[in-house]
Amino acid sequence: QVQLVESGGGLVQAGGSLRLSCAASGRTFSSYHMGWFRQAPGKGREFVATISWSGDSTYYADSVKGRFTIFRDNARYTMYLQMNSLKPEDTAVYYCAASSRFVTSSLGYDYWGQGTQVTVSS
Numbered sequence: 001q002v003q004l005v006e007s008g009g010g011l012v013q014a015g016g017s018l019r020l021s022c023a024a025s026g027r028t029f030s031s032y033h034m035g036w037f038r039q040a041p042g043k044g045r046e047f048v049a050t051i052s053w054s055g056d057s058t059y060y061a062d063s064v065k066g067r068f069t070i071f072r073d074n075a076r077y078t079m080y081l082q083m084n085s086l087k088p089e090d091t092a093v094y095y096c097a098a099s100s101r102f103v104t105s106s107l108g109y110d111y112w113g114q115g116t117q118v119t120v121s122s
Helices: none
Strands: 004-007 010-013 018-024 033-039 045-051 058-060 068-073 078-083 092-099 116-121
Touching: 004 092, 018 033, 018 092, 018 116, 033 068, 033 078, 045 068, 045 078, 045 092, 058 068, 078 092
Parallel strands: 010 116
Antiparallel strands: 004 018, 018 078, 033 045, 033 092, 045 058, 068 078, 092 116
16 A cells, blocks of 8 residues: 655746655555546546656656656655646646556556645736
């Protein structure tokens, strides 16, 4: 089992940047594929990006490709999401999640953090 805690959210102007962190408890972190999802008010949970357990493979939603970068530091039990060129439509609660599979569906993830709010003003 792994516990996840996100941090780094906040208020930023359009065009700005933020870096989200996802800290994991337990030495099993490096055995999990990890993902970022987001949920805007009144909308369903949306896939953002995923990274394999080794960090060698990544996959992004088309809406963030070229602007967001997912990466991880297994020695620090932490995953990150670097978000550049932010847009108002990126406003959402961002969640990190852990999975035993390299998938993009939220149904494939076993453990979730509590979320961190990202607000992008125009």
